[in-house]
Amino acid sequence: MPEPLRLKGIPASAGYAEGPLFNLDPVVSRYGRKATAADERIAIETAIKAAKSRLARLIEATKGDAADILEFQIAMLEDDALTGPAFAAIAAGQPADVAWRQALDAEIVGYETSDQDYFRARAADMRDIRDQVLRALTAASEAAAPAGAIFYGEDIAPTRFLETDWSSGGGIALKAGSAASHVAMLARSRGVPMVVGLGAVGLGASPAHLAGVALLDAEHGGIVLAPSRAEFEAFRQSSSSFAARRDRAETFLTRPAVTKAGTAVRVQVNIADPSDVDNIDVSTCDGVGLMRTEFLFGKTLPDEETQYCAYRKVLEWAEDRPVTIRTVDAGGDKPVPGFTVEEGNPFLGLRGIRLSLAIPEVFRLQIRALLRAAVHGNLKVMFPMIAVWDEYQRAAALFAEEQAALAARGVAQKMPPLGIMVEVPSVAIAPEAFTEVAFFSIGSNDLTQYVMAAARDNASVAHLNSIRHPAVLRLIASVAAFGRAQKIPVSLCGDAGGDPAAIPALIEAGLRDLSVVPAQLAMAKAAIADVSI
Amino acid sequence: MSASAEATVLITHEVGLHARPSVKFTKLAKTFSAEVEVALAANGPWFDAKSIVKVMAAKAPKGTVLHIRAKGDGAGEAVGALVDLVRRDFDEGVDHARTA
Numbered sequence: 001m002p003e004p005l006r007l008k009g010i011p012a013s014a015g016y017a018e019g020p021l022f023n024l025d026p027v028v029s030r031y032g033r034k035a036t037a038a039d040e041r042i043a044i045e046t047a048i049k050a051a052k053s054r055l056a057r058l059i060e061a062t063k064g065d066a067a068d069i070l071e072f073q074i075a076m077l078e079d080d081a082l083t084g085p086a087f088a089a090i091a092a093g094q095p096a097d098v099a100w101r102q103a104l105d106a107e108i109v110g111y112e113t114s115d116q117d118y119f120r121a122r123a124a125d126m127r128d129i130r131d132q133v134l135r136a137l138t139a140a141s142e143a144a145a146p147a148g149a150i151f152y153g154e155d156i157a158p159t160r161f162l163e164t165d166w167s168s169g170g171g172i173a174l175k176a177g178s179a180a181s182h183v184a185m186l187a188r189s190r191g192v193p194m195v196v197g198l199g200a201v202g203l204g205a206s207p208a209h210l211a212g213v214a215l216l217d218a219e220h221g222g223i224v225l226a227p228s229r230a231e232f233e234a235f236r237q238s239s240s241s242f243a244a245r246r247d248r249a250e251t252f253l254t255r256p257a258v259t260k261a262g263t264a265v266r267v268q269v270n271i272a273d274p275s276d277v278d279n280i281d282v283s284t285c286d287g288v289g290l291m292r293t294e295f296l297f298g299k300t301l302p303d304e305e306t307q308y309c310a311y312r313k314v315l316e317w318a319e320d321r322p323v324t325i326r327t328v329d330a331g332g333d334k335p336v337p338g339f340t341v342e343e344g345n346p347f348l349g350l351r352g353i354r355l356s357l358a359i360p361e362v363f364r365l366q367i368r369a370l371l372r373a374a375v376h377g378n379l380k381v382m383f384p385m386i387a388v389w390d391e392y393q394r395a396a397a398l399f400a401e402e403q404a405a406l407a408a409r410g411v412a413q414k415m416p417p418l419g420i421m422v423e424v425p426s427v428a429i430a431p432e433a434f435t436e437v438a439f440f441s442i443g444s445n446d447l448t449q450y451v452m453a454a455a456r457d458n459a460s461v462a463h464l465n466s467i468r469h470p471a472v473l474r475l476i477a478s479v480a481a482f483g484r485a486q487k488i489p490v491s492l493c494g495d496a497g498g499d500p501a502a503i504p505a506l507i508e509a510g511l512r513d514l515s516v517v518p519a520q521l522a523m524a525k526a527a528i529a530d531v532s533i
Numbered sequence: 534m535s536a537s538a539e540a541t542v543l544i545t546h547e548v549g550l551h552a553r554p555s556v557k558f559t560k561l562a563k564t565f566s567a568e569v570e571v572a573l574a575a576n577g578p579w580f581d582a583k584s585i586v587k588v589m590a591a592k593a594p595k596g597t598v599l600h601i602r603a604k605g606d607g608a609g610e611a612v613g614a615l616v617d618l619v620r621r622d623f624d625e626g627v628d629h630a631r632t633a
Contacts, residue, residue, distance in 0.1 A: 068553045072585075075556045081586035110590060118548050119592055125552075182552075273595070275547040278625055296545075296596075306543045309620060 002208045002226045007198045011221040012179040014246075015193030016239035017171030018232075021214050021225070022145040024153025024160075031097040031138045037090055044086060044096040047136035052077050054132065058162055069158050069182045073129050082107065097137050104130035121181040128157035145170075150216050150223070158182045166192050171216040173223045175199055193218035252525035253284050259507065259531040267524055268322075268515040270493055274313045280518050287321035287378070288314060289515020290441065290493035293328050293366065297336045301362060307369035315377025322378045324441065324493075324515075326421065327366055327395075329384035331355050347455060352385025352421075357394055367402045374414035382441050386420040389433045422490075423447045428475040431482045440483055442511075444494025448472050467496040473509055480510030491515060500527035507531050536567070538612040539602040541575075542619045549594035554623040559585045561618055565611035567603040575600055582615070 034040045052074055059070045076082055085106065089099035104126060111123035145151065148169040151160075154176050161183045164170070172187060177196035187194040195218045209225040215235045216223050219242055224231055257265045268289030271277060277288075291314055296302040315323050330336040331343075331351025339362065343349035356363040370381055383395050396418050406413040417438035422428050423446035431440070444467050449456045451472050454464035467473070476492070483490035491513035496502040498516030500523055506514065507528070516524045546554050550571075562569045562582040569582035573593055580587040582601065593599055599619060603611040618624070 068556070072552050072556050075559065075585045079584050079586045081581070081584040107586065114592060116592065116594055118551060118594075122552060122589070273547055274545060275622060275625065302543060306545070310545060313622070 002206050004227050004231060005209050005225040007223050007225070009173070009195040009198035009221045009223070010179060011194075011218050012177070012181075012184040012196045013172075013187035013192060013194040014219045014242070015171065015191060016218065016235065016242055017148075017150055017169055017193045017216040018235065018239070019148040019150050019170055019213060020146055021152045021173075021210055021212075022149035023210070024151050024156055031095065031134075033095045037093060040090045040094075040096040040099075041087065043137060044083075044090060044100055044133070047096070047100075047133045048077055048083065050136040051129070051132040054136075055159070058159060062162055066158075066162055066186055069125070069186075070162070073125060073132075073159075076126075076129055077133075097134060100133055100137070101130065104133075117178065121178040121184075124155050124178070124181050124183065125158060127155065128159055131157065132159065150214050152210075152214075152223075155181075156183050158186070161186055161192075166190060171195075171218060173198055173214070173216055195221050195223060198223060249522035249526040252529060253522040254281075255525070256286075257525040257528040259528055259533055261531075261533055263507070263531075263533055264512070265507065265528050266491070266513040267521065267528070268324075268491070268493075268513070269518050269521065270515050271314070271518070274310045276518065277314055277317045280521075282317060282319060282321070284521060285321070285518075286513075287318055288323040288325075289491055289497075289513070291323060291325045293326060294330055294334050294336070297328055297330055297339060301336075301339060301365075304365050304369045304372075307366060308372050311369060311373035311379070312376045315373055315379055318377055320378055322380055324380040324382055324419070324439075324491075325370060326382050326384055327353070327356055327363070327370075347449070353383045353391050353395060354385060356383075357391065360398065363395075364398060364402055367399055368406060370416065371399070371403055371406055371413040372411060374416045375412050379414075379416040380419060380439065381416045382419040382421055382439070384421045384443070385424060385446075386434075387424040387426050392418075392420055392434065392437060421446075422479055423450070425450050425475070428479050431479055435486055435488070437488065439489040439491070440479060441515075442476060442479060442490065442492040442494065444472075444476070444492055444496040447475065447494070448496075451475065467494070467499075467502055468505055473505055476506065476511065477509040484510070489513065498524045500524070503527040504531045507533050536606065536608040537602070537604045538609040539600070540612050540616050541598050541600050542616045544593055544595055544597045544599055544619060546619075546622050546625065547595060549597060550588060550591065550599065550619075551593075552589075554625075555585055555588045557623050558615065558618060559583055559588055561614060562611065565603070565607050565614075567605035567608040567611045569601065569603045569611050569615070572600040572602075573597055 034043055055070045055074050059067045086099045086103035090096055108123050108126045111119060111126055114120045150171045150173050152173045155174055156172055171193035174196045175198050179196055184194060193216055212226050214223055214225050215227050257267045266286040268287045269285045270290040271288055272292045296307055296310060311325060329352045331340045332347050341350055350358060386392055403413055403415050419439035419441060420437050421443045422440050423443035445456055448465055448467050452464045454461040456465055480490050492511050493515035497514035498520030544550055570579040571582045571591060572579045573591060580591045601612050601615050
């Protein structure tokens with residue numbers, strides 16, 4: 001028995017798998033050169049056609065996201081811009097396999113060298129396309145993997161993933177690969193455990209390591225080759241605990257959140273982009289507690305129409321549930337070229353509402369888009385970084401002015417309830433200045449960093465940045481109590497809302513309305529169910 | 534008769550004009566006989582909007598303002614239809630959550 005060999009990687013799809021390794025790295029097969037360039041051309045055309053009909057057959061057997069990936073590959077194979085250079089090289093005397101490989105490799109390099117993750121991940125699709133045609137050219141077939149195998153190699157082709165029967169378990173362990181690849185997305189949606197970035201095995205791995213059973217931990221990101229008996233036992237424990245946790249959380253997803261003592265807690269979602277709602281079942285949440293609008297302010301300032309469409313899309317998705325949109329919170333750690341200013345201490349500078357009030361023409365545009373979108377659903381609007389009452393008043397006055405102007409032009413509009421973020425300590429300490437706002441939303445990330453004087457983008461002070469410090473929790477409890485006394489709704493939309501470790505303290509502090517990132521919805525509801533208040 | 538048209542539109546789709554959105558985009562472009570091109574800046578470079586290889590090569594991420602221009606029969610309709618497709622976020626529904 002060789003010594004156990006442990007490799008660390010990056011989790012791409014959480015889960016556990018135990019099984020024999022199946023080597024993905026391709027076996028080179030030989031191509032028999034044809035007599036003339038015309039015959040080479042026929043050979044490549046026949047191979048492309050064969051690859052396309054294989055993809056078409058796969059499409060019939062799949063649906064939804066997977067079929068889209070295959071259609072992308074077919075569209076590529078049908079594009080003269082892809083096949084043209086190969087045909088030209090064949091006409092110039094190259095054999096079909098060399099011509100095809102060179103033409104595709106030239107495209108693949110463009111993807112591999114991209115600075116965008118998403119784009120770089122498409123290199124795997126391009127290699128899949130290249131290899132399918134090469135296999136058709138050489139009449140080579142893929143070796144079949146045993147049931148429950150862990151596929152191990154540089155990378156895995158999307159078509160290979162789709163042709164595999166995952167019903168008896170198994171997983172994917174890649175030396176390279178990417179969590180943004182099509183296969184990673186498919187693996188997540190089908191619950192197939194997958195780890196990427198394991199690196200080369202190096203000198204430590206013997207054929208005996210690769211021949212035995214391996215343990216894939218795709219929750220933490222690692223694989224053990226030739227595991228010891230103790231590792232087997234620990235692995236099986238982690239695996240069953242993971243399955244129990246996931247099953248348990250899933251059963252909470254579709255139910256309203258209630259504590260052990262029967263206290264109802266509203267759980268809303270935080271979104272950053274209108275398309276975020278596309279993969280959320282609206283019935284699993286109580287609305288949108290925070291829709292950020294900075295995404296719209298990426299490279300250029302968005303026009304009114306673009307903003308209106310983005311807000312309207314989310315409002316219509318939410319049906320009658322509330323959607324709380326935060327006016328642009330640029331500045332701090334979110335600079336926007338041409339809008340924010342360079343500052344020595346940006347977290348304490350011209351950011352959030354301060355910037356919006358300083359550049360009212362940009363703010364007015366957003367206000368008009370919001371007023372117009374308000375007629376399409378249950379909109380609430382909140383201002384970020386409010387420190388004093390005057391800021392709220394000036395912002396609310398701009399809403400009133402723009403509403404009057406739209407009404408005068410006969411444009412459909414509606415005034416939404418206007419609330420504020422509670423993230424500057426001045427508001428949390430003295431909320432009595434704000435009795436006229438429609439609601440409070442505690443921004444726990446910023447509130448914590450300002451109370452603890454620990455920048456949240458600075459790892460060396462991360463230990464100070466804890467929402468569970470009594471000073472932060474006391475402020476949250478006092479805002480919640482003030483809201484109850486004044487009948488002003490209070491919610492919380494920071495990262496702490498979805499953190500199972502912080503949830504009991506937040507409920508104890510009096511909060512009954514949390515907003516979390518969509519991926520934490522089930523786990524947050526499960527954590528709420530464990531609270532005994 | 535040679536009509537021509539040009540417009541710009543903001544890409545709000547999560548992953549930009551990539552994979553699945555670009556399949557839809559090029560398929561729609563091919564339904565028009567006009568010559569259609571896209572660019573990430575008003576002064577180019579311009580890419581053939583009917584070629585998925587070229588459209589992908591434009592590497593247009595979310596937040597990009599896409600320039601679309603067409604020349605020839607039905608140029609106006611082609612630009613209008615493509616702008617509309619981008620505005621509709623490529624008709625991505627619930628079943629198609631973020632996999633492209």
